[in-house]
Amino acid sequence: MPDPRQLERTDTTLQVDKTPAPDVIVPPVDQWQQKTGFTILDTSFGAGNQFLATWQAWRDDAQRPQRLHYLGLLPNPASLTELVDQHVAWPKWATLAQELRAVWPTLVPGFHRLYLAQNSIILTLMIGDSDQCLRQITARIESFFIHGEGPRTWPPALFARLNRLAAPQAKLTIVDLNAGKQSVLEQAGFVFEKTASAENINDSADFTTAGIACFSPRWQTNFPHAHAIPSRSHAIVIGAGLAGAAACQRLTLRGWKVTLIERHAQIAQEASGNAAGIFMPVLSRDDNPTSRLTRAAYLFAHHVWQGLGGIGNAFSGARCGVLQVARDAVHEESQQRWAQQANLPPDFAQWLTQPDTSALVGTAVSHGGWWFSGGGWIHPLSLCEAMLKACGDRLQTHFGVAIHELVKTSNGWQVSDNKGKVIASAPIVILANGMEALNLCHASALPLTAIRGQVTYVAAESAPKITPVLCGDGYLTPESNGMHSLGASYDEDNGASLRQKSQNENLARIKKILPSWDVDPDNLPLAGRVGFRCVAPDRLPLIGALPDPMAKSQLREPQLKDMPRLSGLYGLLGFASRGLIWAPLAAELLAAELNNEPMPVEAELAAALDPARFLLKAQRRNQSK
The missing domain is CATH 3.40.50.150 (Vaccinia Virus protein VP39)
Structure with a gap:
């Protein structure tokens, strides 16, 4: 110096x-x-x-x-x-x-x-x-x-x-x-x-x-968040759903070489495989971290999608708006009072009375609700295709390859199949494969749960003709390719087959929003899709360097930065039912971390997504006993 x-x-x-x-x-x-x-x-x-x-x-x-x-x-x-x-x-x-x-x-x-x-x-x-x-x-x-x-x-x-x-x-x-x-x-x-x-x-x-x-201080400086950037900007991404595709896109944008490995023969075959997913922010009176994070994710997703070519152009979907209808009269009155105080920008969120919601939809709606004019629906698979296409020749793909073992080496990590064949090696590995990540020993201790979600498909002639997405306890998308999507159940079991009970529950939730919809569940064919959401206990994603479950901080009152990590192993996991909006921001946050770039969100919000947060809480509990 x-x-x-x-x-x-x-x-x-x-x-x-x-x-x-x-x-x-x-x-x-x-x-x-x-x-x-x-x-x-x-x-x-x-x-x-x-x-x-x-x-x-x-x-x-x-x-x-x-x-x-x-x-x-x-x-x-x-x-x-x-x-x-x-x-x-x-x-x-x-x-x-x-x-x-x-x-x-x-x-x-x-x-x-x-x-x-x-x-x-x-x-x-x-x-x-x-x-x-x-x-x-x-x-x-x-x-x-x-x-x-x-x-x-x-x-x-x-x-x-x-x-x-x-x-x-x-x-x-x-x-x-x-x-x-x-x-x-x-x-x-x-x-x-x-x-x-x-x-x-x-x-x-x-x-x-x-x-x-x-x-130029006279003392030694130490930037706590900095780390050594790999000499080879090469990462292996495991999982080709929304999380994995977004990771590939944000890293190749920065000049990285990425190797994508997917166990299925095609992209978006797990939770990202539904016909339509909706995108909207979350509001709360206290503007809690979940609301702030989903707001940031929602707005950044729009920016990224526009850069890809836009909804309805580069990939299928529509920015048709989302109407979130109040649950009941008490909820409606409470939300309307808060809307008058919140003074949110109309292009972000706007409260509409029951007559206004009905006029907007074109049929009777049960209550007033929040109107998100920038919201809508997207076909997730087509979005994954657009993100991977944007990677160009910096992306190498392996489909139909199941990961059996992940081994730490002197130069990074090796990924092998069930026959011991090395599929790829790189300094960085990113797990973006949902619940499948738990099959790898390094991630098996992560507190992730599979939540069953059954989406119902209803033919256009059997449902009201609507322009915006409707949601409350459930959601109903506008017609696309002759079909509406209704969803989704939240079941804590592993049943992979469609079942009538879940379909009836989906229909009942929408009937609360559209009381005039005269539909008999028994006259509708059982149609839809079952997927399994990957969910963390606090319903927030796990984004960043994975913790070492076999080690613990030696400090008496450790912080997140003090938690031991598995060097070079990262996660993009736990997107639950909001993968559409989580994926771009999560991948941007991880890419910025890998490149020692400014973080795209506030430090306290990034900490709320740190995969080591659960291990830190457990260690603090044990120390207090």
């Missing part, structure tokens, strides 16, 4: 490009050149003028990094209309501004990951309180842009926290610097160059200027 006192003395007065927008910090071109990836944190994204200037500089630089991660704090997000009005003032960035508006997120709290510039620029917008968002970032920042209204009122502790994100020699450019801020940043390990205006500062000085600093 270089001695901060020996850093080259340069003029660190902030360079600002006054045209066409004020307060644009000169992008760190000299820092990012010839790097594979580079990460920037912008404390005041606003309408994106700093981002657009950085994007333009990246485009103009022949030695630009292959991937540019740009994290922007957005405590007060602008609407699309407001963006248009502000972007008019920046004609030199008109094309880039239009591309930004095309992916502008739904304005709900949380982290929003967006891909631009043919997937080379990854923008993560963080909507919410800046203090809370900064606490939730998992990233190694190489350049900080500290500007805008927010940092002017930040408490000193917030500036001090930046060193937890800083990569070695990270550059920090700050507007509106004063003596107090400089002192806090210096104590945090940022070394400022002397400037004329900063020559004689003291603790009580109250000057306003700008400065540039380098993160």
